[in-house]
Amino acid sequence: MNAIEAIFTRRSIRKYKQIKVDNEILELVLKSAMYAPSARNEQPWHFIVIDDPDLKNRVMNAHPHAKMLSEAPVAILVCGDKELEISPDYWPVDCAAATQNILLSAHASGLGAVWLGVHPRTERKKAIREIFGLPSHVEPFSLVAIGVPDEQKDQPERFKPERIKRNSWNS
Numbered sequence: 001m002n003a004i005e006a007i008f009t010r011r012s013i014r015k016y017k018q019i020k021v022d023n024e025i026l027e028l029v030l031k032s033a034m035y036a037p038s039a040r041n042e043q044p045w046h047f048i049v050i051d052d053p054d055l056k057n058r059v060m061n062a063h064p065h066a067k068m069l070s071e072a073p074v075a076i077l078v079c080g081d082k083e084l085e086i087s088p089d090y091w092p093v094d095c096a097a098a099t100q101n102i103l104l105s106a107h108a109s110g111l112g113a114v115w116l117g118v119h120p121r122t123e124r125k126k127a128i129r130e131i132f133g134l135p136s137h138v139e140p141f142s143l144v145a146i147g148v149p150d151e152q153k154d155q156p157e158r159f160k161p162e163r164i165k166r167n168s169w170n171s
Helices: 003-009 023-034 053-062 091-108 122-132
Strands: 045-050 074-081 112-117 138-147
Touching: 003 091, 023 045, 023 074, 023 091, 045 053, 045 091, 053 122, 074 091, 091 112, 091 138, 122 138
Parallel strands: none
Antiparallel strands: 045 074, 074 138, 112 138
16 A cells, blocks of 8 residues: 555544454554654654553543554554653654554554544543653553554545635635
């Protein structure tokens, strides 16, 4: 699958088959995350792989939209490390790029995934911080549930030329 096909055909998958995610594919997904662009090449991220059912249950209790973790064999918590920042306040942008790379590489590898927002929701961040024992300088950003898809979704038409401007807002 080429990059354009991956971008156009990737969907948010919330239903998974009870099949373990191969460790080599998971490592490829994590490596892809680390190849995301970041401000001044800071790479201010850390990743926690979550495959413990008890931890997934705790996350489901803390995050109102994480119920699919009961089916997903694995999830990745993407975190930003403020101590690794050179450019203050860019860690969310950098972690968003890493999260997108996780989604695209999972899809290109035949897996399904969905982005579960954590940042900037204060209550979610607090709960996730406590569950995983994050140090104060590490901010939880997103959770990505990953597994072998047990649903297919059609590709919607999302291209909206009326939202494209050239050289100014009034063009």
